[in-house]
Amino acid sequence: MLDFFTIFSKGGIVLWCFQGAGVTESFAGPVNALIRSVILQERSGNNSYTHEALSLKYKLDNEFELIFVVGFQKILTLTYVDKFIDDVQLHFRDRYKNELEQKGPLKLIQNNFEFEDDFKILLRDAEESSKARSHAQMRTFTQSEKSQKTVKSMIETKGGEKVKEQGGKKNKNTKKEAPAAEPVKVDQGKASSSGQKMVENGSHGLTSEEIMQKKREEFFRKRTTVPTEKPTSKSPKPQKPKEKQRRVWDMGGNSTKALDYSGRNGDGSSNDGDQNQEAHIDLGMQLNSMKGDLQSVEYESSEEEEEDEEEEEEEEERVVVREKTKMSSKKSGGFGGMFGMLKGLVGSKSLTREDMESVLDKMRDHLIAKNVAAEISSRLCDSVAKKLEGKVMGTFTTVASTVKQALQGSLVQILQPKRRVDILRDVMDAQSQRRPFVITFCGVNGVGKSTNLAKISFWLIENGFTVLIAACDTFRAGAVEQLRTHQRRLNSLHPPEQHGGRPVVQLYEKGYGKDAAGIAMEAIAYARNQVFDVVLVDTAGRMQDNAPLMTALAKLIAINMPDLVLFVGEALVGNEAVDQLVKFNQALADHSMSEKPRLIDGIVLTKFDTIDDKVGAAISMTYITGQPIVFVGTGQTYNDLRSLNARAVVSALMKA
Incomplete structure (x- = not known):
């Protein structure tokens, strides 16, 4: 099922490898592609990588600077690979812990890592556990719910549904018949309202000629009455705003013809000598200033360094206070509390994901505020977490400063191109x-x-x-x-x-x-x-x-x-x-x-x-x-x- 499994150091020394039966191609090509495209480019947030027809999964061991890589055909769905690679990492670390603690590539080459028997046992257990989980027996007919129903119960259920449907149809018909009586009520309301208006106007019971005569009298009465004139108070006319006076320049001259330059280049040529001379006068500073490679974008960093130092000091003070509270809660002696505080600052503990969680959340929010895409920010923080997980902190360093330095290194590595474009x-x-x-x-x-x-x-x-x-x-x-x-x-x-x-x-x-x-x-x-x-x-x-x-x-x-x-x-x-x-x-x-x-x-x-x-x-x-x-x-x-x-x-x- 697996094409290969290899364990190598971050320095490139292969400690142990395994190739599946029938696999003749070397695994060097896919592994080198993984190193170039993922590990060196700080893209280790996702632990899977696809190279041609192979799917690769890897795990980083930052404590011993090791990389575990497994490869299999990408058309296969192997659910046990993630747990299997974790088990291999733990067994390999436990068995060769003393050899791995020896620093230097020569000592790693001299050691003999016999791991094939343990690997086959772990692989067999992983495959059997996946097979045991995958098989699910089909239920018999007697175990199903359908076997408990009788034919009579199903017929009664259908009949009941039909009765309900008929009742529902009757209700719908009654609802449709109801609006037929509404227009009559509306007409009656309109008629009553119109009758009231006729009574109010005083024309109820009159003939059409009498109504016309009455309207004529009202019309003539309105025309003959003279409206009383109201005294109109003349408002003062608004003053016109004072026009803006034309400014006269001392050296401006009196003629506008001197300012007309339209006739000086009448031939229409764009490369005239006068025009070239003007271009040299206006933009002479631009010429001969961009020969060779371009200048790089620069930023001032004096304020940044001061702010970084202040942040690190604040983080160190927080760690000291936290360690003091822990020591006081344990009610230890004075020297014990002091040495415990120093032990918390000195690198004596390997980093875990829980230690970095709060710092990574702040870093993620900071990157998003600086216009980094949200998805990219999450990937970068996950990559930094995998890079630092299990790593022992340095002397008198805090979690925040360690995470920040790792993130800065990752960002510089991302921005530096894989190939130079000259x-x-x-x-x-x-x-x-x-x-x-x-x-x-x-x-x-x-x-x-x-x-x-x-x-x-x-x-x-x-x-x-x-x-x-x-x-x-x-x-x-x-x-x-x-x-x-x-x-x-x-x-x-x-x-x-x-x-x-x-x-x-x-x-x-x-x-x-x-x-x-x-x-x-x-x-x-x-x-x-x-x-x-x-x-x-x-x-x-x-x-x-x-x-x-x-x-x-x-x-x-x-x-x-x-x-x-x-x-x-x-x-x-x-x-x-x-x-x-x-x-x-x-x-x-x-x-x-x-x-x-x-x-x-x-x-x-x-x-x-x-x-x-x-x-x-x-x-x-x-x-x-x-x-x-x-x-x-x-x-x-x-x-x-x-x-x-x-x-x-x-x-x-x-x-x-």
């Missing part, structure tokens, strides 16, 4: 192959895809590359014009005269309502013929629930196979970030035509300057995709583009 190096590599480097931007509506595409274009131009922008947003009104404005502005900052007469940025567009995948394909072919270094593909914003647009995006990526697929997301979102990334990746996987679909390769985090220290969206996005944050947008100008500093973000996240 776009400048990749573009140079594509240049050597005489092809353009293609980057596709995707995301929901209004997150800043076009704006950050222009920032990345400016960064690439500063590093000496030529850029072709493919306008594949054929849906939103004004999308092409926005990119054309960025192209004109970037060319004014880097005029063609400084680059051999060739514009460093060009826009490839075919208007609106066209197929985005076809435009991207034509743009890449055009860039290859015209020897452009980079192609930036701008796509239309789409919600993750819009199936037709998600299908079109998957088609664009599957046909053109870009070198880099970047998801553009806001730093303002919380739980929504999880839903967006999961559904974007799922759509790309579902609509791909290859066995290994192309998913999101990196993240562009925008509007990072608007969130202060609520940087939790970076954790949520990186945790879900496992991909790095490549760019961070920190403002409105072309210079406001940064790379992510994991430690600075974590320090801001843990700030109280």
